[in-house]
Amino acid sequence: MTKLAIQVDNISKLYQLGTIGTGSFKRDLHRWWSTSVRNQDDPFGLNSTVENESQASHIWALRKVNLDVVEGDVWGIVGGNGSGKSTLLKVISRIIRPTHGTVRGRGRLSSMLEVGTGFHQDLSGRENIYLSGYVLGMKRHEIRRRFDEIVEFSGIGQFVDTPVKRYSSGMYVRLAFAVAAHLDSDILIVDEVLAVGDAEFQKKCLAKMQEFTRTEGRTILFVSHNMQAVSQLCKHILWLKKGQVVASGPIQSILNQYSNQSQTNQLSQVWQTPEEAPGNHWIRLKSVELVPQKETENALVDVRTPLTLKFNFWVCQDELRLLMGFQLMNQTGECVFDIMTPFTDCKRGLVEATCEIPGNFLNDGSYSISLIAYRNSWEDYFDYQNCLSFDVEDFRGDGMNFTGKWWGSVRPKFPLTLMHKPENQPLSLSL
Amino acid sequence: MNRTDKQSEWDWQITNNTRWWQLDLREVWTYRNLLARLVRRDFLLSYQQTLLGPVWTLLQPLLTVFTYVLVFSKLVGISTGTVPPVLFYLTGTILWGLFNDVFTGTSTTFTTNADLFSKVYFPRLVMPFAFVSAQLMRLLVQLALLAAFLIFYSFRTDVTIHLNAWAFALPGILIVVALLGLAGGLIFSVITAKYRDLMNVVPILMRIMMYVTPVIYPMDIIPVKVRWILAINPMTPMFELFRYGLLGEGTFTSAQLVYSLVCTVACLLVGLFLFNKQKDALMDIL
Numbered sequence: 001m002t003k004l005a006i007q008v009d010n011i012s013k014l015y016q017l018g019t020i021g022t023g024s025f026k027r028d029l030h031r032w033w034s035t036s037v038r039n040q041d042d043p044f045g046l047n048s049t050v051e052n053e054s055q056a057s058h059i060w061a062l063r064k065v066n067l068d069v070v071e072g073d074v075w076g077i078v079g080g081n082g083s084g085k086s087t088l089l090k091v092i093s094r095i096i097r098p099t100h101g102t103v104r105g106r107g108r109l110s111s112m113l114e115v116g117t118g119f120h121q122d123l124s125g126r127e128n129i130y131l132s133g134y135v136l137g138m139k140r141h142e143i144r145r146r147f148d149e150i151v152e153f154s155g156i157g158q159f160v161d162t163p164v165k166r167y168s169s170g171m172y173v174r175l176a177f178a179v180a181a182h183l184d185s186d187i188l189i190v191d192e193v194l195a196v197g198d199a200e201f202q203k204k205c206l207a208k209m210q211e212f213t214r215t216e217g218r219t220i221l222f223v224s225h226n227m228q229a230v231s232q233l234c235k236h237i238l239w240l241k242k243g244q245v246v247a248s249g250p251i252q253s254i255l256n257q258y259s260n261q262s263q264t265n266q267l268s269q270v271w272q273t274p275e276e277a278p279g280n281h282w283i284r285l286k287s288v289e290l291v292p293q294k295e296t297e298n299a300l301v302d303v304r305t306p307l308t309l310k311f312n313f314w315v316c317q318d319e320l321r322l323l324m325g326f327q328l329m330n331q332t333g334e335c336v337f338d339i340m341t342p343f344t345d346c347k348r349g350l351v352e353a354t355c356e357i358p359g360n361f362l363n364d365g366s367y368s369i370s371l372i373a374y375r376n377s378w379e380d381y382f383d384y385q386n387c388l389s390f391d392v393e394d395f396r397g398d399g400m401n402f403t404g405k406w407w408g409s410v411r412p413k414f415p416l417t418l419m420h421k422p423e424n425q426p427l428s429l430s431l
Numbered sequence: 432m433n434r435t436d437k438q439s440e441w442d443w444q445i446t447n448n449t450r451w452w453q454l455d456l457r458e459v460w461t462y463r464n465l466l467a468r469l470v471r472r473d474f475l476l477s478y479q480q481t482l483l484g485p486v487w488t489l490l491q492p493l494l495t496v497f498t499y500v501l502v503f504s505k506l507v508g509i510s511t512g513t514v515p516p517v518l519f520y521l522t523g524t525i526l527w528g529l530f531n532d533v534f535t536g537t538s539t540t541f542t543t544n545a546d547l548f549s550k551v552y553f554p555r556l557v558m559p560f561a562f563v564s565a566q567l568m569r570l571l572v573q574l575a576l577l578a579a580f581l582i583f584y585s586f587r588t589d590v591t592i593h594l595n596a597w598a599f600a601l602p603g604i605l606i607v608v609a610l611l612g613l614a615g616g617l618i619f620s621v622i623t624a625k626y627r628d629l630m631n632v633v634p635i636l637m638r639i640m641m642y643v644t645p646v647i648y649p650m651d652i653i654p655v656k657v658r659w660i661l662a663i664n665p666m667t668p669m670f671e672l673f674r675y676g677l678l679g680e681g682t683f684t685s686a687q688l689v690y691s692l693v694c695t696v697a698c699l700l701v702g703l704f705l706f707n708k709q710k711d712a713l714m715d716i717l
Contacts, residue, residue, distance in 0.1 A: 130468055
C-alpha cells in the first residue's frame with residue numbers, strides 16, 4: 001500500500017475583509033460580549049445576515065479542499081490569481097491556521113515561499129547560509145555538510161564573506177535558491193520561486209527540482225504560473241478556483257482543460273442594432289471578432305495558430321471617405337503593430353473588414369486589439385480601445401528543452417539555416 | 432476513498448485551534464541553533480557600518496550615569512546614602528536597561544518579524560527568546576564594567592563597599608528582571624500586533640515604570656505614605672536586593688522577594704500562554 005505524505009482533509013480558510021484596525025476594537029468587544037458573555041452567535045461571523053457577496057465582510061480563501069499526496073509524488077498547484085494556491089501552501093506549511101479541517105503529514109516539511117527567507121542584507125553570504133538554513137529548519141550538521149555544495153551551486157565563489165547587499169540581484173537569488181535547494185526534508189513546498197533569475201539559472205533550478213524527485217523520491221508541492229515547468233515537473237495537478245477544487249488528479253487529464261479555462265479571452269463582440277452599438281454619427285460597429293484557425297475544437301491558441309480578425313460596421317452617412325485600422329497591444333500596453341487601410345470611399349450600409357495574422361508570428365503572451373477609424377482625410381476619428389483580448393500560449397515542439405521565456409515581441413519563424421561550405425584548404429586547426 | 436484508513440501514525444497534524452496549554456517548549460529547543468544564530472546576528476549587526484560598534488554597550492550606561500549624577504546628585508541633590516552616586520546610578524541603570532530593552536524589544540516581535548513569519552514556520556517564541564538572550568549577553572559586558580568600578584572604588588579609603596553574601600543572588604536577580612521584561616514584552620507583542628497605535632504606549636509605560644522603580648532614588652527617601660506604590664511593583668525588591676548585595680545598602684523583606692518571584696512566574700505564564708494562543712490567529716492580520 002502506498003503511504004500518504006500529506007493528507008489535506010476538508011480545509012477551509014476564512015478571511016475577514018475590510019479595514020482591520022480602526023473600529024475593530026469596538027467590534028472585538030461586541031463579539032466578545034455576544035459570544036462569551038451572552039453565549040450567542042458571532043454577530044460578525046459566518047451566520048451573519050449579510051448575503052450579498054459584494055457586501056460580505058468575509059471571504060473564503062479556501063473552501064473544503066481535499067488532497068491526498070502519496071510519498072514521492074510531485075504535485076503542481078495551479079489556478080488564477082486569488083484562487084487560494086498560496087493560502088493552501090501556507091496552511092500546509094503551518095504559517096496560518098485553517099478555519100476548518102485538518103492537515104496531517106508524515107516526515108519533515110520545508111517550504112520555500114519566497115527567495116531568501118531569513119536573509120539579512122547586512123550579513124555576509126556565509127552568515128546568511130547558516131541563518132537561512134536554520135530558519136528553514138536545517139540541522140547544524142546538514143548545513144556544515146552541504147555548505148561547500150551550496151556555495152558551488154550558487155556560484156558566489158569568493159564573495160561568500162561579502163555582505164549580501166553588495167551582491168547583484170542575480171547572485172542574491174542564486175544563493176537564496178541554493179540554500180533552499182539543499183534542504184534535506186522529506187516534503188518540499190515551492191511557491192513560484194522559479195519565476196526569478198535569468199533563463200540559465202531557471203534551467204538549473206528546474207534540473208535541481210527534477211533531481212529531487214527522481215533520485216531521492218521526495219514529495220514536492222509546486223505552485224507556478226509557468227505551465228511548461230509544471231508539465232515537466234509534475235505528475236499530478238490540483239486546480240483551484242476561488243478557493244475550491246475544480247479538478248485534481250493525473251496531469252494529462254487536467255492540463256488541457258485548465259489551459260482552455262484559464263485563457264481570459266474575449267474573442268468577439270456583437271451589437272444587434274446601430275442604436276446600442278459603439279460609434280458616432282457617421283460610424284457604428286456591428287461586430288468585431290477574432291477567429292483562430294485551430295485544428296481541433298479543444299486546441300489552444302498557441303504561437304502556431306493563424307488568427308483572422310473580422311469586423312463589421314455600419315456607415316451612417318451617404319458618402320464617406322474612410323480609413324480603418326487596428327492596433328495590437330501586448331500585456332504591457334506596448335503596440336506590437338499598427339495596420340490600416342488606405343482612405344476608401346464608402347456608401348451608407350454595412351461594411352466588412354478582414355485581416356489575417358499568420359501563425360508563427362506572435363510570441364506567447366496576452367494581447368488586446370484596439371480599433372480606429374478616420375474620416376475624410378483625418379478630419380475626425382473614432383476609436384474603440386481594447387475591444388478584444390486573447391492569450392497566445394507557448395509551444396516549443398519536440399527536442400526543445402529550453403524552458404525559459406522566449407524573448408522578443410514577436411516570434412516569427414524566418415528560415416535560419418546552417419550548411420557546410422566546401423573550402424579549398426582543409427582546416428588544419430583542431431579545437 | 433476511505434479517508435480514515437489505517438494511516439494512524441502521522442508525524443504532525445494541523446488543526447484550526449491553538450490550545451492554550453499547548454506550549455511546545457521542546458520544539459523551541461530543537462530550534463536552539465537558530466536561536467544562537469539570531470543572537471550572533473544581533474551581535475554582528477552591531478558592528479556593521481558603525482563608528483564605535485559594540486562599545487556603545489558600555490557607553491550607553493556610562494553616559495546615562497553621567498547625566499544622572501549631574502542632574503539628580505549635583506543639581507537636585509538626592510541623597511544616595513553612604514553609596515557613591517556613580518555606583519548607585521550605575522547599578523540602577525544597568526538593571527533598568529535590561530528590563531527596558533527586553534520589554535521594548537520583545538513588544539514588537541510580531542510587527543518587526545511580520546515578513547519572516549508570513550513566509551516560513553518555526554516556533555515563534557524563538558524570536559523573543561533570542562532577543563532576551565542577546566540582551567543578557569550585552570549585560571555580561573556591562574557587568575564587567577560595573578565590576579571595574581567596584582574594584583576602583585574599593586581602593587579608595589573614603590568609601591567602603593559592603594559586598595556580601597547576597598551578591599550570589601545576582602544571576603537570579605538578572606534572570607527575574609529579564610523574565611519580567613519578557614513577560615510584559617510578550618503580552619504587548621500580541622497587543623501591538625492587533626492595535627498598532629498602542630506601540631506608542633510602550634515608551635510612556637516604560638517611563639512610568641521607571642519612576643515607580645527605585646532606579647534613580649533609594650527606597651528610603653520615599654515618604655512612607657506612598658511607599659505602597661513601589662511595594663506593589665515586583666521590580667522594587669530586585670533593585671533593592673541588587674544594591675544591597677553589591678553595595679550594602681537597600682531595604683527589602685523576604686516576603687517582598689517571594690512576592691516578586693510569584694509575580695514574575697505569574698506574569699511570564701500569562702505572557703507565554705497569551706503569545707502561544709494568539710500567534711497563529713495574528714498571522715491573519717499581520
